[in-house]
Amino acid sequence: MAANRPMAAIDAAMMTGDVLTNPMHVAALMIFTPPPGSDRHYVDDLYRDGLINLGGVDPRLSKRPRIGLDTLGRWVWEDVEVDLHSHVQRRVLPAGSGEPELWQLVADLHSLPLDRHRPLWMAYLIDGLDDGRYALYIKLHHTLVDGVEGMQMIADGLSPDPEARDVKPFYSAGEHAPEPARPEHGLPDPASALSAVAGAAASSIDLARNIIGGGIDYLGAAVEGISPVPMSAPFTRFNDSLGFKRAAAGGSWPLQRFRELADAARAGSGDPVTINDVLMTVVSGALRGWLLAHDELPDSSLIGICPISVRAGEGGAPDGSAGSDSGNMFGLQQCPLGTDLADPAERLTLIHRSMAWAKDQVARRGSAASMLLTAPSLAPTLLLSMLPLTVKWRTGYNLPISNVRGPREHMYYNGAHLDALYPVSTVFDGFGLNATICSYADTVSFGYVAGRSLVPDVDTLIPLTETALAELAAAIGW
Incomplete structure (x- = not known):
């Protein structure tokens, strides 16, 4: 058995x-x-x-x-x-x-x-x-x-060598696959049990300390305008019940365009703007363009929910909440997207300040604390979409936006060149649109997924992404 x-x-x-x-x-x-x-x-x-x-x-x-x-x-x-x-x-x-x-x-x-x-x-x-x-x-x-x-x-499941012909598919046990887990049998010895209880107690104290400290930080960030207060996102069609069908689209751009934009923004403002800040700003611009085209742009900014990795070497998890060898190891943070701002340069400044603060919070407070602190807005976002007769004016967040680093070299599968790598992420009630970005070699790909009944024309976000990129370049004088 x-x-x-x-x-x-x-x-x-x-x-x-x-x-x-x-x-x-x-x-x-x-x-x-x-x-x-x-x-x-x-x-x-x-x-x-x-x-x-x-x-x-x-x-x-x-x-x-x-x-x-x-x-x-x-x-x-x-x-x-x-x-x-x-x-x-x-x-x-x-x-x-x-x-x-x-x-x-x-x-x-x-x-x-x-x-x-x-x-x-x-x-x-x-x-x-x-x-x-x-x-x-x-x-x-x-x-x-x-x-x-x-x-x-x-x-x-890929190789940088175009001549390699012994590459196994991704579902085989690759180099980074974990060892098969060993089930536990019987009861732990008393010393182990006591150690586990002591560790859990210490972890709980650290978690409570991080939640209290993080809550105070949230209040300060809300006053500065770089982190929204709970339930301050405008309700949009993205936040309704999404149905069973999905719509998906993707597009790729040269990574160099985004790198040069980040360099130009740093030179012009003196702020340590990152490529991720530029990518987020381009998504924000594409969303603003889509909402304007449908005459649905809210007066207040959309708010994104952003997974932030806490893997070893990528920030760490001070609360020890993500200590497994595999599975999910990330925190969550909120980011105002500045869709109410007509100037792309202003949007970039807002997103840079917000994401810098968010990354610092996850690094200092840990994934468990950051996820618990987002819960006051996350739970209502999910529940509101399931209540058909409720007045829907505000919600917690509007959509998830994430950025994943892919292979840095051109890759091959037994001689076949990987031309494009697109992320296709998850959507669910309350979060009917998802934007995920993935780098690969000298390109960056945007993948948009939505409930088909909510955003049937999700493919129009691809040309709108190019428009947003060009508008941001013009706004910062690049």
Whole structure:
């Protein structure tokens, strides 16, 4: 009989949300050019080879969630055998299809929930693009990986060497895959139990101290205008119930454009503006343009909720709340997006100050404290979308915005060049639009996902992103 392992609290909460509200999976879309000399059977061979000679499946992808009377009502992980034919599937686009048709298929696949009776992941090898390229769409439940770990899993299934022909797919046990977890048997010895209780007490005291200190910091930041007060975001269509269907779109730009914009902003203002600040400002400009085009721009600023990594070497977690070797290791912070400001340069200044403060808070207070401090706005955002007869004037946050670093080099899968890497994140009631950014080699990609009933024209955000980028460049004199 397979052994059960309790889920971390944050993962159990996401699994419960998956059951009660909307699917909580994240995804990525990769587009490849086959190696020179490939014939028309190349993708068929690729699919066949991906199902054999793996050398083992990644332990994170070899477990399924379970809850029942025998688990005392707790979510647990259960290790199982993986049927790769169920998890790795083929799709062929109609003749003459291009990227618009590919994105429509991705949106349809993203609408489907993962089967909780099996490990929570799927991969679709997609053929039929009119330029001879093929795509791989990967979908994983958010309880398995956060954005940083998920991107590392993808990178482990690629190689910087165009001549390498022994690369295993992402779902095999790669370089950074954790060791299979060992279930605990029996009761701990008294010394271990006493040590665990003492550690939990100390952790609770640290958490309480960080929550109190963080609350005081929030008040000060609200006075400065760099962190919003709870329930101060304007209610938009993004914050309604989103339905079952999804819409998705993506676009890529040269990373150098954003790097040079950040350099120009630093030189002009003297502030340590980051590339991430520029990326956030461009998303803000695209949202402002979309809302203006639909005559729905609120008088007050939209507020984004931003995951901030607390992995070792990326800020750390002083409260010890993210100490596992895998899974989700991030804090949450809020950021006013300045969509009420017509001047893109003013928007950049606001976002830079807000994000600098947010990163400092997560680094000093830890992920658990930061997430608890966002709860007063997060919970009402989710609940308001489910109450059809409630007056909806304000909400906690408007949309999640995140930025994930992808591979820094050009990558290949057994000779096929990875041309583009797009993030395809999660949406749920109250957060019907998601913007995720991903860097890869010398490019940066924007992925927008939405409830299809809320934002059916999500693809228009791609040209609006280019417009926002050009407007920001003009505003700072670059």
